[in-house]
Amino acid sequence: MNAATVSQLHDTRFVELSRVNKAFATKKGVFLAVQDVNLSIKKGEFVSIIGHSGCGKSTVLNLIAGLLDASSGTLICNGREIAGPGPERSVVFQNHSLLPWLTCFGNIYLAVEQVFGKKEGKERLKQRTHAALELVGLAHAADKRPNEVSGGMKQRVGIARALAMEPKVLLMDEPFGALDALTRAHLQDELIRIVGETGSTVVMVTHDVDEAVLLSDRIVMMTNGPAATVGEILDVPIPRPRKRLELADDPDYVAARKAVLDFLYQRHARPAAAA
Amino acid sequence: MKPIIETQVMRAVEAVPAAMLREARLARVREWIMAVVPPVLGLLVFAAIWQAVSLQNKAIPGPLPVWDAAVALFSKPFYVNGPNDQGIGWNILSSLQRVGLGFGLAALIGIPAGFIIGRFKFIAAMLAPIISLLRPVSPLAWLPIGLLVFKSANPASIWVIFISSIWPIILNTAAGVSQVPQDYLNVARVLNLSESKIITKVLFPAVLPHLLTGIRLSIGVAWLVIVAAEMLTGGVGIGFWVWDEWNNLNVAHIIIAIFVVGIVGLLLEQALIKLASFFDYQ
Numbered sequence: 130m131n132a133a134t135v136s137q138l139h140d141t142r143f144v145e146l147s148r149v150n151k152a153f154a155t156k157k158g159v160f161l162a163v164q165d166v167n168l169s170i171k172k173g174e175f176v177s178i179i180g181h182s183g184c185g186k187s188t189v190l191n192l193i194a195g196l197l198d199a200s201s202g203t204l205i206c207n208g209r210e211i212a213g214p215g216p217e218r219s220v221v222f223q224n225h226s227l228l229p230w231l232t233c234f235g236n237i238y239l240a241v242e243q244v245f246g247k248k249e250g251k252e253r254l255k256q257r258t259h260a261a262l263e264l265v266g267l268a269h270a271a272d273k274r275p276n277e278v279s280g281g282m283k284q285r286v287g288i289a290r291a292l293a294m295e296p297k298v299l300l301m302d303e304p305f306g307a308l309d310a311l312t313r314a315h316l317q318d319e320l321i322r323i324v325g326e327t328g329s330t331v332v333m334v335t336h337d338v339d340e341a342v343l344l345s346d347r348i349v350m351m352t353n354g355p356a357a358t359v360g361e362i363l364d365v366p367i368p369r370p371r372k373r374l375e376l377a378d379d380p381d382y383v384a385a386r387k388a389v390l391d392f393l394y395q396r397h398a399r400p401a402a403a404a
Numbered sequence: 405m406k407p408i409i410e411t412q413v414m415r416a417v418e419a420v421p422a423a424m425l426r427e428a429r430l431a432r433v434r435e436w437i438m439a440v441v442p443p444v445l446g447l448l449v450f451a452a453i454w455q456a457v458s459l460q461n462k463a464i465p466g467p468l469p470v471w472d473a474a475v476a477l478f479s480k481p482f483y484v485n486g487p488n489d490q491g492i493g494w495n496i497l498s499s500l501q502r503v504g505l506g507f508g509l510a511a512l513i514g515i516p517a518g519f520i521i522g523r524f525k526f527i528a529a530m531l532a533p534i535i536s537l538l539r540p541v542s543p544l545a546w547l548p549i550g551l552l553v554f555k556s557a558n559p560a561s562i563w564v565i566f567i568s569s570i571w572p573i574i575l576n577t578a579a580g581v582s583q584v585p586q587d588y589l590n591v592a593r594v595l596n597l598s599e600s601k602i603i604t605k606v607l608f609p610a611v612l613p614h615l616l617t618g619i620r621l622s623i624g625v626a627w628l629v630i631v632a633a634e635m636l637t638g639g640v641g642i643g644f645w646v647w648d649e650w651n652n653l654n655v656a657h658i659i660i661a662i663f664v665v666g667i668v669g670l671l672l673e674q675a676l677i678k679l680a681s682f683f684d685y686q
C-alpha cells in the first residue's frame with residue numbers, strides 16, 4: 130500500500146469503532162452498558178448519536194474521548210489506537226466544566242497553552258484565545274469568571290475552548306441540552322457556521338431530533354440498554370450550508386425527521402413507555 | 405383634563421419612591437439595632453454575673469479592678485526586667501512566634517502530605533491507621549518526647565504545636581483533594597495536563613477553600629495548646645505568664661490573660677476567615 134491510499138483510508142475511516150463492548154463493575158455485578166458497537170466516521174463528517182436517556186450515548190462518546198477504556202473491541206482515531214484522552218479529541222462537556230477560578234479567557238488559554246505552548250510564543254497564544262472567544266461572540270466576556278456569565282455563555286466558552294485546541298475530532302455531549310430553546314437555536318446556528326469554517330470532524334450526542342437532523346451528515350440511532358448498540362444509521366442528504374427557516378418544508382428534512390422519530394418512538398420506544 | 409391626570413400620576417410616582425426609601429431606611433436601622441444590641445446586652449449580662457461572683461468570692465476581682473489592672477499593664481507592654489519579667493506584649497509576641505513556627509512547619513509538611521493522601525489511594529490506606537491512632541492523642545502527651553529529643557523547652561513547645569496542628573491540615577487537604585469534581589479532572593485529562601500543572605491549575609485552586617478551613621482549625625488548636633505547653637515549659641509567653649501570675653497570686657492578671665488569649669484567638673480566626681473569603685470563587 131502506498132502513502133496516498135493509507136491516508137485515504139485514514140480519511141474515510143478517520144474514527145473507527147469495531148466490536149466495542151463496555152461493561153461497568155457495579156455493586157450488583159457487571160453491567161454491560163454497550164455491546165458490539167461498530168461505527169466509522171469520515172474526516173470532516175458531522176455525526177450525531179441519538180437514543181433514549183441511559184442507553185449509552187455518553188459511554189460511546191467517552192470511549193472515543195479516551196476518558197473510558199473499552200472492555201473489548203478496538204477504537205481508532207487517525208490511524209492510531211485510542212489509548213487515553215488527549216487534546217486531539219477535545220470534548221465539550223454536558224455541563225460546560227469550566228474551571229471556576231479562571232476567567233473565560235483563562236479557561237481557554239489553559240487549553241491553548243497546553244496544545245500550542247511548546248511551539249508558539251505568548252503573544253500568539255493570547256491571539257488564539259481571543260480569536261476563539263470572538264468565534265463564539267464572547268470577546269466582551271473575556272475577563273469574567275464562569276459564575277458571572279449566563280448558562281448559554283458558559284456553554285459557548287466550553288465550545289470555544291474545545292475549538293481553540295484545533296482538535297482532529299470535536300466531541301460534544303449534549304452541548305445545548307441545558308439551554309432554553311432560543312439560546313439553543315442561536316448556538317446551533319453558530320455551530321453550523323463554525324463547523325462550516327473549520328471543517329471539523331464532529332461527534333455530537335443529543336436527544337433532540339430536530340437538532341440531530343439540522344446539524345448532522347449522519348445520525349447514529351442507538352437501541353435501548355442494557356447492552357445497547359447501534360440500531361440504525363441514517364444519512365441526512367441535505368446540502369450545506371443549511372438554513373433553519375428553509376428546512377422546515379424541505380422533503381429530505383421532513384423524511385429524516387420522520388425516520389428518527391419512527392425509530393425512537395415506534396420501534397425502539399423507551400421500555401417504560403412501551404409497557 | 406389631561407394635565408391634571410398627569411400631575412396626579414406624577415405625584416403617585418413620586419410618592420412611591422419616598423415611601424420605599426423611608427421603608428428601606430427603617431429596615432437598615434432595625435438591622436443595625438439587631439446587630440449591636442444583643443451582643444452588647446450579652447456582654448453586660450456576663451459582666452453582671454462576673455461582678456456577682458466577685459462579690460460572693462473575695463479571691464476573684466470584679467470587672468472594674470481587672471480593667472484598672474489591664475490599663476496599667478497595657479500602658480507598658482514592652483518592658484524587659486530580666487528573662488522572667490517582661491511586658492505583656494513580649495509574652496503575646498513570643499507565644500505567637502511559637503505558634504507561627506509550629507504551624508508553619510505543620511503546613512509545610514501537612515499540605516503536601518494531604519495532597520498525596522488525597523491523590524493516591526494506596527498511600528491513603530497506608531497512612532490511615534497511623535493517622536487515626538495518633539490524631540486523638542492529647543497534644544501535651546507529645547511534650548516529653550519533644551523535651552527528650554530537643555533537650556530544650558522552646559523547640560519542645562514548637563514541636564507540640566506542630567504535632568497538634570498538623571492533623572486538621574492533612575485531613576482537610578486530603579478530603580478536599582478527593583472531593584475535587586470528576587469534571588475538572590476530566591478536563592485535565594483531555595488537555596493532557598502534566599501532574600505539576602494538574603496540581604497548580606486544577607487541584608490547588610479546587611482544594612484551597614478546604615485547605616483554608618484546615619488552616620483555621622489548626623491555628624485554633626495551636627493557640628489552645630500553646631498556653632498549656634508554655635505553662636509546663638516556662639520561658640517567655642502568655643502561658644508561662646499565666647503560671648507566673650498564679651504563683652504571685654495576681655488573679656486580676658490571670659483574668660486579663662484569659663481575655664488576651666480569647667481576643668488574640670478571635671482575631672486570628674477572623675483574619676483567616678477574611679483571607680478565605682478572597683478565594684471563594686463559587
Ligand SMILES: Nc1ncnc2c1ncn2[C@@H]1O[C@H](COP(=O)(O)OP(=O)(O)OP(=O)(O)O)[C@@H](O)[C@H]1O
Nearest residue numbers: 153155160162181182183184185186187188189354
Ligand atoms: N461509571 C458507571 N458505572 C456503572 N454504570 C454506569 C457508569 N456510567 C454509566 N453507567 C450506566 O451505563 C448506562 C449508559 O449510561 P450513559 O451515561 O452512557 O447514558 P446516556 O445515553 O448518556 O444517558 P443520558 O441521555 O441520560 O445522558 C446507564 O444505564 C448507566 O447507568
Ligand SMILES: [Mg+2]
Nearest residue numbers: 186187188302
Ligand atoms: Mg449522557
